[in-house]
Amino acid sequence: MLSLFPISPDQNLLPYDGEVFYYADFFTAQQSHEFLRILTDEIPWKHDEVVIFGKVIQTLRKVAWYADYEKPYTYSGRTKIGLPWTPTLLLIKSAIEKKAKIAFNGGLMNYYHDGNEGASWHADNEKTIIPNSCIASVSFGAARKFEFKHKQTEEKVSVTLAPGSLLLMQGTTQTHWIHALPKSKKIMEPRLNLTFRQMI
Ligand SMILES: O=C(O)CCC(=O)C(=O)O
Ligand SMILES: [Fe+2]
Incomplete structure (x- = not known):
């Protein structure tokens, strides 16, 4: 839903049980364009594999996992080894670290070809993530709706x-809320999303 007023960056989007801050113009339109072009090409995007009822299923969206010193990361029942950060990713990561005032040592990158691809309801609360740490999500390409749902209420x-926005999810957000990127038939353009994380 479009809001008449821009969301204040200092305003917590969640009413309770977590903290989510949104910065619409974290990167300029020109930077976003460039990052979309460079990262689309330089990241070795691969379909994700998730285990559902013991079966390995390939997701439509493509992903890549980056981390400091080849940290293994268990996610949706699969263990992955991180790729080494590229100069472009390091540039983006350091800009975000300055804003969030914390250091990230891992990142799950997502590529959605168009609105037929999305992310289903989940919380990023795997055992390999530092509990209640900050997850920083950067988006380039198509604007997409992102939803939170409280687990109890x-x-x-x-x-x-x-495009060019930064979303910080922190505090108890992943404990009490799940989130999703709904599919939308109207969206024809690709979207690239980078989620920087703090791993144990
Ligand atoms: O694409 C997005 O905005 C979110 C992706 C996500 O939730 C994740 O990588 O855990
Ligand atoms: Fe997530």
């Missing part, structure tokens, strides 16, 4: 993630 909060 089922209250929903949604935000449109614009």
Whole structure:
């Protein structure tokens, strides 16, 4: 849903049980364009594999996992070894670290070819993530709706993630809320999303 007023960056988007901060113009339109072009080419995007009821299923969206010194990361029942950071990713990571005032040592990157691809409801609360740490999500390409749902009350909060935006999810967000990137038939353009994380 479009809001008449820009969301204040200092305003917590969640009403309770977590903290989510949104910065619409973290990167300029020109930077976003460049990062989309470079990262689309330089990241070795691969379909994700998830284990559902013991079966390995390939997801439509493509992913890549980066980390400091080849840290293994267990996610959706699969263990992955991180790729070494590229200069472009390090540039983005350091800009975000300055804003969030913390250091990230891992990142799950997502590539959605168009609105037929999304991310289903989940919380990023794997054992390999530092509990209640900050997850920083950067978006380039198509603007997409991103939703939060409280695990008990089922209250929903949604935000449109614009190209060049930064979303910080922190505090108890992953304990009490799940999130999703809903599919939308109207969206024809690709979207690239980088989620920087703090791993144990
Ligand atoms: O694409 C997004 O905005 C979110 C992806 C996500 O939730 C994740 O990588 O855990
Ligand atoms: Fe997530």
